[in-house]
Amino acid sequence: MNIGITVYPTYGGSGIVGSELGKELAARGHTVHFISSSLPTRLTELNERVRFHEVEMMSYPLFEHQPYTLALATKMATVAETENLDLLHVHYAIPHSISAILARESLKPKRYLPVITTLHGTDITLVGADRSYLPITRYGIVQSDGVTAISHYLKAATKESFQFDDIEVIPNFICQTDYQRHPVAALRATLAPAGELLLVHVSNFRPVKRPVDCVEIFARVAQQLPATRLVMVGDGSERTNVEHRARCLGVYDKCVFVGKQPNIVDYLSAADVLLLPSEQESFGLAALEAMACEVPVIASRVGGLPEVVTDGETGYLSEVGDVEKMAADATRLLRDETFRRDMGQRARESAVSRYRSDIVIPQYLQFYQKVLQQAPKPN
Numbered sequence: 001m002n003i004g005i006t007v008y009p010t011y012g013g014s015g016i017v018g019s020e021l022g023k024e025l026a027a028r029g030h031t032v033h034f035i036s037s038s039l040p041t042r043l044t045e046l047n048e049r050v051r052f053h054e055v056e057m058m059s060y061p062l063f064e065h066q067p068y069t070l071a072l073a074t075k076m077a078t079v080a081e082t083e084n085l086d087l088l089h090v091h092y093a094i095p096h097s098i099s100a101i102l103a104r105e106s107l108k109p110k111r112y113l114p115v116i117t118t119l120h121g122t123d124i125t126l127v128g129a130d131r132s133y134l135p136i137t138r139y140g141i142v143q144s145d146g147v148t149a150i151s152h153y154l155k156a157a158t159k160e161s162f163q164f165d166d167i168e169v170i171p172n173f174i175c176q177t178d179y180q181r182h183p184v185a186a187l188r189a190t191l192a193p194a195g196e197l198l199l200v201h202v203s204n205f206r207p208v209k210r211p212v213d214c215v216e217i218f219a220r221v222a223q224q225l226p227a228t229r230l231v232m233v234g235d236g237s238e239r240t241n242v243e244h245r246a247r248c249l250g251v252y253d254k255c256v257f258v259g260k261q262p263n264i265v266d267y268l269s270a271a272d273v274l275l276l277p278s279e280q281e282s283f284g285l286a287a288l289e290a291m292a293c294e295v296p297v298i299a300s301r302v303g304g305l306p307e308v309v310t311d312g313e314t315g316y317l318s319e320v321g322d323v324e325k326m327a328a329d330a331t332r333l334l335r336d337e338t339f340r341r342d343m344g345q346r347a348r349e350s351a352v353s354r355y356r357s358d359i360v361i362p363q364y365l366q367f368y369q370k371v372l373q374q375a376p377k378p379n
């Protein structure tokens with residue numbers, strides 16, 4: 001198949017999932033054309049089967065804001081024609097599904113270009129449900145030829161906010177060979193020079209991730225277990241608040257802020273426990289990646305996280321903001337190495353048996369076939 005994929009290239013889990021999906025499809029013999037404003041971060045290698053088409057934006061003094069949605073639609077239609085795309089698969093509804101539908105409509109006199117939209121989370125729970133964006137987001141979803149969501153929770157949330165439930169649940173996935181624990185003695189020595197135990201958080205430090213809670217949890221853990229450190233991976237708007245709170249709580253010296261990192265598996269391989277105290281998480285790709293690397297997860301009981309993390313088996317779930325319980329659970333894990341390693345093993349087994357790419361990618365391919373079969377045929 002010739003598949004067009006559009007993602008947000010620089011930010012967020014939806015871009016990671018779309019990029020990894022493209023690579024997995026290419027590895028199975030399909031040709032994937034990424035159409036976006038810049039090269040998606042996870043796309044380090046382009047080749048015959050993984051191609052990139054940059055959306056070009058014309059600036060003109062009259063335009064207060066450049067019309068990206070239209071430029072994207074134009075590029076989608078052009079690439080569909082020149083590369084003979086079988087379908088367009090867009091990740092994150094706003095504005096990608098609208099651009100794709102525009103592209104499909106503009107091509108209609110010549111051919112039909114099926115559009116598949118994958119819902120990732122904040123496109124539904126935050127942005128899409130905002131009254132100002134709701135009608136156009138609903139239009140994009142309803143008009144798509146096929147819609148997938150990354151969790152049962154997100155399917156239910158979409159039904160509630162948009163009264164639409166013709167949605168296939170296809171979860172996030174991991175490549176089980178890329179995501180596995182491996183020796184990282186040098187990194188561990190840098191992060192934990194005195195052999196401390198490591199709590200790790202990975203996110204884009206947006207308010208929805210509640211990274212300040214990580215410091216609150218860590219301060220409570222450190223009172224019980226002084227030989228621990230907190231490693232904060234990523235960057236974003238909440239970082240200043242996180243650092244400020246760490247100073248206030250007197251634990252700043254035990255926190256390591258490493259910023260954005262390309263080699264997340266290394267940091268997860270150095271981790272003893274992952275903290276994911278998010279306000280909302282439709283799936284929680286960070287939790288899945290940690291589990292694949294044998295790291296037990298301390299997370300909020302929100303959104304799709306209970307589908308990913310089994311409370312008491314592969315990690316612990318708590319109500320949003322219950323930093324006392326999260327700290328108690330983390331302390332229990334850090335105190336008992338055998339218990340922690342057993343839970344880490346179960347986390348890996350759970351991640352690989354349910355979410356490895358060999359299981360999930362065929363679900364996307366079957367869904368593509370179903371959509372193509374149902375698409376209008378030329379007369």
Ligand code: GMT
Binds near residue numbers: 017122284
């Ligand atoms: O909120 C983010 O971190 C970004 C957002 C996105 O769409 O880029 O992430 C969402 O998609 C991820 C990949 O499917 C999911 O694993 C995240 O749970 C989801 N984030 C939220 O729902 C807050």
